[in-house]
Ligand code: PEP
């Protein structure tokens with residue numbers, strides 16, 4: 001990274017007109033948490049716990065998970081860590097769960113769907129997360145929620161685990177419970193979900209591939225998953241506005257949150273919290289410093305008048321040139 005970008009590590013991410021923008025990091029390992037601290041992220045917005053499971057010879061025990069999560073909280077910027085419960089399946093598999101070949105793995109038995117059907121396994125992870133929550137500001141979030149029933153069910157499971165920890169006299173903390181918006185059905189009916197969640201994090205990598213019916217890892221069709229396509233921007237604006245109307249914290253943690261043009265579009269829709277790979281934090285912070293939030297906010301309607309990703313992209317490029 002260029003030195004001048006690293007130099008902004010200790011500066012706040014505030015726009016020219018004084019609006020604070022939260023810049024969080026996405027991480028896979030405890031080492032990444034340190035990297036996030038080094039670049040000046042204000043917390044971890046997404047800790048993908050899959051890597052712990054994928055690099056382990058068998059299912060990690062509660063104790064092993066607790067140690068890993070606690071270490072990660074302690075290495076996280078300001079001790080702020082959002083832990084996502086296991087999101088296996090699709091592109092991420094582990095040998096010890098057996099051979100679950102499916103015709104359409106991304107639309108199949110993955111993520112929270114697996115956790116719900118393996119309550120013992122899920123409770124162990126939740127126990128480890130709640131115990132680690134005694135070490136800092138830990139939030140827990142659930143991937144791939146498709147229905148309100150699923151969300152209510154996992155919330156109930158977490159509350160039961162909390163009660164059990166209390167009964168057993170085991171030290172633990174409190175964690176805010178959040179949902180990821182990655183399935184278009186949940187995005188469309190966002191209002192229904194907001195009564196049952198403390199916060200929302202939008203996983204645009206999955207949300208967009210499901211919205212466009214195009215596998216993000218298939219090079220023949222991945223171009224359809226351009227985050228600037230009008231359909232995804234339109235849906236994102238709805239989700240952001242619905243959360244803000246109800247006072248629910250909302251952030252975007254897909255790859256687009258680290259790309260300047262996309263950041264501009266999301267700011268225009270009113271988003272003020274972004275979670276990205278640590279390497280992008282200094283770049284996005286520099287962009288934030290150069291912008292007037294109130295002026296960018298005025299672009300929201302205009303962006304949505306464009307009819308293609310290319311048109312949106314050229315419009316945003318022009319705006320970027322003007323601010324630089
Ligand atoms: C996403 O889908 O946008 C996301 C952040 O989750 P992952 O990339 O781990 O699927």
Ligand code: MG
Nearest residue numbers: 182203205206
């Ligand atoms: Mg995802």
